Amino acid sequence: MSDTIYMLVVIGTVAFATFITRALPFVFFISREPPKFLLTIEKNLPPMILMLLLIYCLKDVQWLQFPYGAPELFTIASVTALHVWKRNAMLSIFSGTGLYMLLVQLNIFSIFVGIYP
Amino acid sequence: MNLAIIGIGKVHQIMNLGSENLFMKALKTTIPVFFGYIPLGMAFGFLLAGAGYHWIYALVMSIFIYTGAGQFIAVTLLAAGAQFIEFATVTLLINLRHSFYGLSLLEKFSGVGKVKPYLIFALTDETYALLTTTQVPEGASKARFYFYISVLDHIYWITGSVLGAVLGSMLNLNLEGMTFVLAALFVVLTIEQYYASRARFPFIAAIFAGILSLMLFNPDNMLLLSIIIGTLILIAHEKTIKDKAPPGDKQ
Numbered sequence: 001m002s003d004t005i006y007m008l009v010v011i012g013t014v015a016f017a018t019f020i021t022r023a024l025p026f027v028f029f030i031s032r033e034p035p036k037f038l039l040t041i042e043k044n045l046p047p048m049i050l051m052l053l054l055i056y057c058l059k060d061v062q063w064l065q066f067p068y069g070a071p072e073l074f075t076i077a078s079v080t081a082l083h084v085w086k087r088n089a090m091l092s093i094f095s096g097t098g099l100y101m102l103l104v105q106l107n108i109f110s111i112f113v114g115i116y117p
Numbered sequence: 118m119n120l121a122i123i124g125i126g127k128v129h130q131i132m133n134l135g136s137e138n139l140f141m142k143a144l145k146t147t148i149p150v151f152f153g154y155i156p157l158g159m160a161f162g163f164l165l166a167g168a169g170y171h172w173i174y175a176l177v178m179s180i181f182i183y184t185g186a187g188q189f190i191a192v193t194l195l196a197a198g199a200q201f202i203e204f205a206t207v208t209l210l211i212n213l214r215h216s217f218y219g220l221s222l223l224e225k226f227s228g229v230g231k232v233k234p235y236l237i238f239a240l241t242d243e244t245y246a247l248l249t250t251t252q253v254p255e256g257a258s259k260a261r262f263y264f265y266i267s268v269l270d271h272i273y274w275i276t277g278s279v280l281g282a283v284l285g286s287m288l289n290l291n292l293e294g295m296t297f298v299l300a301a302l303f304v305v306l307t308i309e310q311y312y313a314s315r316a317r318f319p320f321i322a323a324i325f326a327g328i329l330s331l332m333l334f335n336p337d338n339m340l341l342l343s344i345i346i347g348t349l350i351l352i353a354h355e356k357t358i359k360d361k362a363p364p365g366d367k368q
Contacts, residue, residue, distance in 0.1 A: 007174060013201050014191050015181040017208035018215075022240045025219035026226070026233075034223060041351045045221035046249035047310035048319035048326075048347045052340065053242055054307055055327030057300035059336035075297065079304045089305045093149045096301035101294035 067110070071103035139257050143265030146251055150243045151273045153299040157185060158277020160296075164192050165282055172282035179278040183239060183271060187211050188278075190337075214341045217348065218245040225249070229260040239267040241274075243299060250306045250313070322350040 034042075054076070061069040079096035086092070102108065162175045178188055187208050194204055218240055219226075225248065226233055244267050251266070253259045311320065323343075330343035 007170070007195075008177075009201065010191070010195065010204055011174070011178055011181060013204045014178075014187060014208045017205045018182055018184045018187055018212050019238055021209060021212040021215040022219060022237050024216045025223060026237055029223055034220075037352055037355060038220060040355045041348065042221050042224070043314065044316060044319040044322075044351050045217065045348070046245075047307065047314060047316065048323045048351060049217065049221075049344060050246055050250070050303055050307045050310055051320050051323030052327050052343050052347060053246065054300060054303040055323065055331065055343070056340045057297070057303065059331065059339055071294075072297075072300070076300065076304055079301050080308065083305050083308050089309075090145075090148065092305050093298060093301040094152075096304070097152070097295065097298040100297040100301070104294040 067107075070109045071100060075100040075103065136261065139254065139262055140265050142254055142257075143262060143269060146247055147266055147269045147273070149298055149302040149305075150247065150270050153243065153296055153302065154270065154273035155277040155280070156295045157299070158274050158279075159281030159284070161185070161188050161192070162278040162281020162283070163285060164189065165278075166285045168192055168196050170195075170282075172279055175278045175282035176275065179275040183274060184208075184212055184241060185274075186337075210338065210341070214242075214344050215240055215245075217344050221249065225259075226263075229263060232260050232264045236263055236267055239271050241270065243302065244270045246303060246306045250309050318354055319351065322347045322354070326350060 058069065058072055061072055063069050075096050078099060079092050082095060083089070083092035158179065161179075162172070165175050165178070166172060178191070182188055182191070190207060190211060191204065194207065199207075219237065222240075222245075226236060229236060247266050247270075248263055253262045307320075311317075326343045326347035329346065330339040334342050
């Protein structure tokens with residue numbers, strides 16, 4: 001099989017598998033009523049999933065090594081405080097991202113423990 | 118409450134929103150995703166180009182597959198010369214979390230008409246987050262607003278991945294930390310979810326399921342497993358409330 005065909009079949013396979021995972025609930029409940037328990041937790045799913053997506057962003061943090069997740073936790077706390085205070089999404093998101101980039105690129109937390117980059 | 122849309126400081130009173138206006142609103146809503154998808158897409162493009170593939174494949178993959186983690190893993194599998202069945206099973210497992218997204222969108226996506234298949238196809242983590250948190254502006258078409266958000270996010274992803282593949286290692290920008298914009302977006306959307314529902318339990322369930330999964334599972338499959346654990350907690354919690362409270366008196 002030529003490389004191009006192989007690649008196209010791979011892309012088709014991955015695209016199809018991805019689409020199935022997204023379409024599954026819609027296809028499954030097309031002609032039947034969703035079960036009761038689903039309706040009751042439906043409204044609680046988005047807040048839970050969003051919080052889990054946030055936690056998922058911390059999956060590669062090395063908690064037992066310097067800087068012990070400090071840039072991530074500090075940034076999340078700052079974004080939370082700023083957003084609760086001003087409730088301006090753009091302001092919270094971009095100042096948070098800028099802060100995080102500064103913290104990791106300049107290795108700010110090393111100052112507190114006396115390890116200089 | 119007429120907090121039409123997050124992402125705009127001021128609350129606008131909009132009675133009849135023209136489609137151009139609605140597009141601008143969608144554009145503003147998706148700006149954080151733009152800043153997340155461009156560097157993330159570029160990282161994917163770098164990776165694919167680094168593995169020796171033409172940029173056209175970055176374009177085709179980002180148009181037709183359109184999933185972050187799934188595309189990264191596909192490159193790894195390509196490098197390993199995996200079988201088709203491996204591509205299929207790994208992708209299904211990695212992306213199974215999307216099925217949970219659909220479960221909470223059955224109602225929201227009903228009555229959106231002919232854009233529905235595309236909305237389902239384009240349901241990434243970030244688009245799901247925006248669609249479930251952002252209010253459709255008053256008097257505007259839900260279908261059109263959702264479509265704009267989905268298609269804009271899709272374009273950002275395609276643009277980022279092609280840029281990354283074309284530029285390859287030519288570019289030496291220090292973008293370290295920029296993808297944290299997506300974490301900041303999730304912080305803001307999580308807070309907005311709390312303001313909208315005032316329910317605390319979903320967050321308690323998420324913190325418990327999330328920390329448990331961080332400790333027990335490897336990073337690649339923690340998201341799906343944490344969503345399953347969290348959903349089970351929500352179901353169990355709902356059952357205990359129902360058993361305790363008299364019918365019609367549950368929160």
